[in-house]
Amino acid sequence: MTTPLRHATRVRTALWPVLLLCVGLSAIVTLVAQPAPAPGPKRLNVLLIMADDLNTDLATYGGPARSPNIDTLARRGLRFDRAYTQYPVCNQSRSSMLTGRRPDVTGVLSNPGRNPMSPHFRERLPNAVTLPQLFRNNGYVSARVGKLFHYGVPLDIGTGGLDDYKSWDIAVNPRGRDREMLDKVFSLVPGQFGGTVSWLADDEGDDAQHTDGIGAAEAVRLLERFQRERKPFFLGVGFYRPHTPYVAPRRYFDMYPTTGIMLPTLSADDTAREPKAAYRRATREQDAMTDAQRREAIQAYYAATTFMDAQVGVVLAALDRLGLANDTVVVFTSDHGYHLADHGLWQKPSLFEHCARVPLVIAAPGRARGTSTRSLAELVDLYPTLAEMAGLTSSDPLDGRSLVPVLDAPDRSVRDAAFTQAYNGYAVRTDRWRYVEWAEGAEGRQLYDLAADPGETRNLAGAAEHASVVADLSARLAAYRQR
Ligand SMILES: [Ca+2]
Numbered sequence: 001m002t003t004p005l006r007h008a009t010r011v012r013t014a015l016w017p018v019l020l021l022c023v024g025l026s027a028i029v030t031l032v033a034q035p036a037p038a039p040g041p042k043r044l045n046v047l048l049i050m051a052d053d054l055n056t057d058l059a060t061y062g063g064p065a066r067s068p069n070i071d072t073l074a075r076r077g078l079r080f081d082r083a084y085t086q087y088p089v090c091n092q093s094r095s096s097m098l099t100g101r102r103p104d105v106t107g108v109l110s111n112p113g114r115n116p117m118s119p120h121f122r123e124r125l126p127n128a129v130t131l132p133q134l135f136r137n138n139g140y141v142s143a144r145v146g147k148l149f150h151y152g153v154p155l156d157i158g159t160g161g162l163d164d165y166k167s168w169d170i171a172v173n174p175r176g177r178d179r180e181m182l183d184k185v186f187s188l189v190p191g192q193f194g195g196t197v198s199w200l201a202d203d204e205g206d207d208a209q210h211t212d213g214i215g216a217a218e219a220v221r222l223l224e225r226f227q228r229e230r231k232p233f234f235l236g237v238g239f240y241r242p243h244t245p246y247v248a249p250r251r252y253f254d255m256y257p258t259t260g261i262m263l264p265t266l267s268a269d270d271t272a273r274e275p276k277a278a279y280r281r282a283t284r285e286q287d288a289m290t291d292a293q294r295r296e297a298i299q300a301y302y303a304a305t306t307f308m309d310a311q312v313g314v315v316l317a318a319l320d321r322l323g324l325a326n327d328t329v330v331v332f333t334s335d336h337g338y339h340l341a342d343h344g345l346w347q348k349p350s351l352f353e354h355c356a357r358v359p360l361v362i363a364a365p366g367r368a369r370g371t372s373t374r375s376l377a378e379l380v381d382l383y384p385t386l387a388e389m390a391g392l393t394s395s396d397p398l399d400g401r402s403l404v405p406v407l408d409a410p411d412r413s414v415r416d417a418a419f420t421q422a423y424n425g426y427a428v429r430t431d432r433w434r435y436v437e438w439a440e441g442a443e444g445r446q447l448y449d450l451a452a453d454p455g456e457t458r459n460l461a462g463a464a465e466h467a468s469v470v471a472d473l474s475a476r477l478a479a480y481r482q483r
Helices: 013-023 025-032 068-076 090-099 131-137 211-229 250-254 268-272 291-321 379-390 404-408 464-482
Strands: 008-011 045-052 078-084 141-146 170-174 198-202 233-242 246-249 328-334 357-363 371-378 418-422 425-429 433-438 445-449
Touching: 045 291, 045 379, 068 291, 068 328, 068 357, 078 404, 078 418, 090 131, 090 379, 131 141, 131 233, 131 379, 141 211, 170 211, 198 250, 198 291, 211 233, 211 291, 233 246, 233 291, 246 250, 246 291, 250 291, 291 328, 328 379, 357 379, 371 379, 371 404, 371 418, 379 404, 425 464, 433 464, 445 464
Parallel strands: 045 233, 045 328, 078 371, 141 170, 141 233, 198 246
Antiparallel strands: 008 170, 078 357, 328 357, 418 425, 425 433, 433 445
């Protein structure tokens, strides 16, 4: 299938009057009230690049998935080794990150599809000023390419998904050949793609024909336009990979021979699935995978990851070519981590480290460069961090903390705990421990000493010698839930 596809649908400036008629007078007032761009020194641009469902198996983090372009970005900036999502599912995480509020505040606690009542964050927070909206309200042009707010992948590709129209001046919805090839995808559940494990090596298409390749090209066009028009910008580029279906050109699969892929070993708790709540996302079809299928799925996930990394490279090369790099803070992250047979689990969500932890690189002009930090960070911290760097102030009561002190001195820390929640479970990560409570402990507790046991193989929650640790961390979770 080599026919060029319709590349993208856009909400262009010319469509604003139509949109405004649809959304009512309040939006008009919002637009009119926006102040003109402030005169003065050059303003700091923002390029926020998000991958979907990307864990820390990147080479950037010492993992097996090649990521030469994200590695390059890390050499220009600061790699956060302990960054965590607020909720390891797309909609919950993205709503939280982009509003700067925790999931219990946004009220977005489920993905659409499974629960038709799943709200948009505007239902609970109608007047929230999102991160891109803050920039938009302060004279920046705010643009999105691809998945920033939630989309169902792959079926919503090419649509606006659960977008927030107040956040953007420009929205681009790329759609490539991967969206048209679903009939060729191998899936554990035939006919389903996003919610189960599925993959395809594309033998004919090249990068530029895939949704993320088209998204990268659209992002480059926007950067060229912003540079030409000398506009300060907030550009969000949301790639769809490595989210299922893991689709990429064949050559990326060839980088990862299945004979070289080691399958994780399971602990006694993993095998027994205790506590049960921790393994609630295990599915029958995933449990029934053969080892050969597990290796093929991991190969495909890494292939999709390296393909996505190549698209990151396309965008970063344009930033350099256009002379924008010295005036632009670049953030690369993912909405949550991911299981690849570790703990006997696949995909998300869980409250294990591999699912709660996210890659996070921030390359900011004049700040930390080519190093890493052990400072804990949460995705909700990105909002105050970017606002501070740009000299903007939000009137919203943000839940995160600015990471700017860490960007200036990577041995510093701005928080001593990071929190993640899923279903009726809450987890806290400290310097040494990961502690999880399900139904406030009624459905189980987990305590792992990550300094001694990074693979989370020994649950210490019932050990008498750690009772005071459990009591302390349980109190922290109670305080978190009551905020
Ligand atoms: Ca996701």
